[in-house]
Amino acid sequence: MKLTNLLTSATVALGLAAGAAWAQDKTKVGFVYVGPVGDGGWTYEHDQGRKAVEAEFGDQVETVYVENVAEGPDAERVMTQMALEGADLIFTTSFGYMDPTINVAKKFPNVKFEHATGYKRADNVSTYSARFYEGRAVQGTIAGHMTESNIIGYIGSYPIPEVIRGINSAYIHAKKVNPDVQFKIVWAFTWFDPAKEADAAKVLIEQGADVILQHTDSTAPQAAAQNAGNVITFGQASDMAEYAPKPRVSSIIDDWAPYYIARTKAVMDGTWESVDTWDGIGAGMVGIGEISDAVPADVKEAALAIKDSIADGSYHPFTGPLKKQDGSDWLAEGETADDGTLAGMNFYVEGLEGDIPQ
Amino acid sequence: MIRLEKRPQPSRAWSMATPLVAVLATMIFGGLLFAALGKPPVEAIRTIFWEPLFGEFSFYYRPQLLVKGAPLVLIAIGLSLGFRAGIWNIGAEGQYIMGAICGAGAGLAFYPAESFLIFPLMVVAGALGGWAWAMIPAVLKTRFGTNEILVSLMLVYVAEQFLASVSLGLLKNPEGFGFPGSRNLQAWDSAHNAELIAGTGMHWGVVAALIAVIFAYVLLNRHMTGYHIRLTGEAPRAARFAGVNPTRLVLFCLGTSGALAGLAGLFEVSGPSGQVSIDFNVGYGFTAIIVAFLGRLHPVGILLAGGLMALTYIGGDIAQSNLQLPAAAIQVFQGMLLFFLLAFDLLTNFRIAIGKPEVA
Numbered sequence: 001m002k003l004t005n006l007l008t009s010a011t012v013a014l015g016l017a018a019g020a021a022w023a024q025d026k027t028k029v030g031f032v033y034v035g036p037v038g039d040g041g042w043t044y045e046h047d048q049g050r051k052a053v054e055a056e057f058g059d060q061v062e063t064v065y066v067e068n069v070a071e072g073p074d075a076e077r078v079m080t081q082m083a084l085e086g087a088d089l090i091f092t093t094s095f096g097y098m099d100p101t102i103n104v105a106k107k108f109p110n111v112k113f114e115h116a117t118g119y120k121r122a123d124n125v126s127t128y129s130a131r132f133y134e135g136r137a138v139q140g141t142i143a144g145h146m147t148e149s150n151i152i153g154y155i156g157s158y159p160i161p162e163v164i165r166g167i168n169s170a171y172i173h174a175k176k177v178n179p180d181v182q183f184k185i186v187w188a189f190t191w192f193d194p195a196k197e198a199d200a201a202k203v204l205i206e207q208g209a210d211v212i213l214q215h216t217d218s219t220a221p222q223a224a225a226q227n228a229g230n231v232i233t234f235g236q237a238s239d240m241a242e243y244a245p246k247p248r249v250s251s252i253i254d255d256w257a258p259y260y261i262a263r264t265k266a267v268m269d270g271t272w273e274s275v276d277t278w279d280g281i282g283a284g285m286v287g288i289g290e291i292s293d294a295v296p297a298d299v300k301e302a303a304l305a306i307k308d309s310i311a312d313g314s315y316h317p318f319t320g321p322l323k324k325q326d327g328s329d330w331l332a333e334g335e336t337a338d339d340g341t342l343a344g345m346n347f348y349v350e351g352l353e354g355d356i357p358q
Numbered sequence: 359m360i361r362l363e364k365r366p367q368p369s370r371a372w373s374m375a376t377p378l379v380a381v382l383a384t385m386i387f388g389g390l391l392f393a394a395l396g397k398p399p400v401e402a403i404r405t406i407f408w409e410p411l412f413g414e415f416s417f418y419y420r421p422q423l424l425v426k427g428a429p430l431v432l433i434a435i436g437l438s439l440g441f442r443a444g445i446w447n448i449g450a451e452g453q454y455i456m457g458a459i460c461g462a463g464a465g466l467a468f469y470p471a472e473s474f475l476i477f478p479l480m481v482v483a484g485a486l487g488g489w490a491w492a493m494i495p496a497v498l499k500t501r502f503g504t505n506e507i508l509v510s511l512m513l514v515y516v517a518e519q520f521l522a523s524v525s526l527g528l529l530k531n532p533e534g535f536g537f538p539g540s541r542n543l544q545a546w547d548s549a550h551n552a553e554l555i556a557g558t559g560m561h562w563g564v565v566a567a568l569i570a571v572i573f574a575y576v577l578l579n580r581h582m583t584g585y586h587i588r589l590t591g592e593a594p595r596a597a598r599f600a601g602v603n604p605t606r607l608v609l610f611c612l613g614t615s616g617a618l619a620g621l622a623g624l625f626e627v628s629g630p631s632g633q634v635s636i637d638f639n640v641g642y643g644f645t646a647i648i649v650a651f652l653g654r655l656h657p658v659g660i661l662l663a664g665g666l667m668a669l670t671y672i673g674g675d676i677a678q679s680n681l682q683l684p685a686a687a688i689q690v691f692q693g694m695l696l697f698f699l700l701a702f703d704l705l706t707n708f709r710i711a712i713g714k715p716e717v718a
Binding site: 030036037064065066067068069070071072073074076077078080081082084085095096099103119158159160161189343344345346357358 | 415418419422425426518519522523526527528535536537538539542544626630631632633635636637638640641671672675676678679680682684685686
């Protein structure tokens with residue numbers, strides 16, 4: 001047992017040494033994607049970030065990626081393979097890659113890892129995520145103004161904190177400008193499934209929703225809204241500008257490029273350290289896509305005002321007084337939510353109907 | 359004129375050669391596909407088939423072949439029994455999920471106790487979970503004459519909903535900050551299906567797959583039940599005259615394949631995967647159908663086919679990373695394999711004749 005252990009670590013070390021020697025001149029950066037690069041949403045934007053790294057550093061870097069990697073042992077194998085082949089820095093871009101990333105990072109202490117949207121870190125594992133809920137505040141403001149039926153449909157992916165934060169943030173800000181607004185939430189239990197997403201959008205539209213918000217990655221809900229006619233939508237993760245000016249009236253865009261460039265630079269300079277990054281509109285990680293002409297000028301102005309106040313830090317989307325759905329107090333007047341509560345958010349705010357599925 | 363002529367007897371030689379010819383044809387046409395995408399074809403084929411076995415980092419990939427291949431072989435062996443008798447269990451994916459949920463759930467009920475009894479208990483619960491899920495189409499078929507293809511397939515989607523539900527509720531890690539997914543069983547010694555010898559990839563699932571191959575071989579060649587299975591598949595009427603009880607056969611075939619799929623799920627969740635999570639299943643249950651046919655429904659054939667399939671997965675990922683081949687091209691490549699196999703299968707029963715048909 002011991003001997004074989006020794007042997008394996010020796011061979012791994014050998015492999016590492018060989019990989020490192022080969023990669024000395026170029027910094028090799030690997031990307032592990034959960035979807036296809038052509039999904040038009042989540043993975044697409046990560047791949048744009050990868051291309052930005054190539055454009056920034058040219059010959060100094062080599063990037064590799066593997067798409068459609070299932071979460072679990074397959075992800076672990078793909079990461080190990082990249083590390084063996086001499087990657088210096090590996091971005092793992094899905095929540096489900098968390099434990100595999102930690103496992104592989106243990107075996108390759110000299111390779112740096114960056115895991116998106118998770119909470120486990122190590123000396124060579126950083127985590128990073130974007131404050132999408134800041135974009136939801138802008139979106140909620142527009143949605144609250146625009147709805148005529150006062151019913152806003154929301155396509156949830158999985159009931160995890162990130163998605164619940166988005167629902168709460170959008171609801172709070174829609175309600176602020178339109179006290180009669182009501183949210184109908186459908187859980188698709190997928191990140192990317194055009195057929196399911198289209199069905200969810202159709203169901204919501206049939207129930208009277210004239211605004212569809214989505215936390216899934218495909219453009220299928222946009223197409224469904226277009227067919228239905230008088231329904232507006234927002235691009236998710238990516239701009240989805242091909243559906244502008246209507247149904248798509250704006251979007252929340254993940255812009256990973258500045259972060260990817262900065263972290264690659266840190267590896268080149270030898271200044272890389274394990275950090276936990278959670279940036280929003282202010283740092284440019286969350287972008288608001290152009291608000292189209294389908295939105296009246298005063299609504300656009302109100303939305304941009306919210307965006308600017310979030311960007312300069314003068315306003316926090318979760319500012320009291322706020323109660324939880326069950327009526328208990330959450331935030332007192334003027335109090336803002338702390339990151340810990342936000343990171344693990346598993347409750348609706350007061351006024352939202354229905355239960356979070358368990 | 360070229361035409362097909364039915365052989366008086368299925369050709370044994372072609373039956374053996376078809377898989378090899380299919381692999382060769384896949385290499386040729388896959389190579390053309392890669393070339394059309396502007397990638398070096400020979401290099402791509404070499405990366406997929408050679409790199410994992412004999413490349414620079416094969417010390418890592420070879421064990422991974424066992425990890426990837428074991429669940430495929432274990433499930434495919436179970437499926438092949440039914441397929442031989444004309445009983446079509448298409449829902450192994452669902453049975454795989456239910457095995458993982460039941461096995462992991464049975465173990466987690468005792469968290470954090472340490473006992474050598476926990477893992478065996480999980481194995482039994484995993485097999486029972488898969489068995490019970492397969493019993494639904496089996497009983498519906500024998501009682502009400504429903505179609506087991508439809509019922510077993512539809513139950514996959516039900517099982518997926520169960521999986522999402524327990525990941526978010528019943529089995530959710532209480533220390534997971536509200537994120538979905540169970541505790542990681544790799545971090546709990548009593549429940550961890552660890553490598554039996556470190557660095558070999560050999561875990562209990564691999565052992566179970568090998569035992570299943572031997573068991574199926576003996577069953578089909580030396581046992582009455584195996585004879586009934588073959589007879590029912592080849593000559594259903596004769597089987598009825600020979601006194602084969604179709605109800606018992608349906609229950610046996612679906613039950614066994616369900617239990618084996620459940621075991622595969624359990625070994626996966628307690629070992630390589632470690633966690634019950636929403637996206638736990640990655641399609642082993644469906645891929646195993648291809649493996650079963652690629653292996654000619656023969657236990658040894660399935661063992662080889664499982665290895666080949668695992669090879670294309672692992673090699674495919676390497677080719678993606680090293681040559682930037684798109685994932686879709688790799689999937690087309692894998693699809694070609696089954697396509698060519700079925701196409702060349704024609705030659706087992708027919709021969710190509712040139713000239714006019716003889717007039718009798």
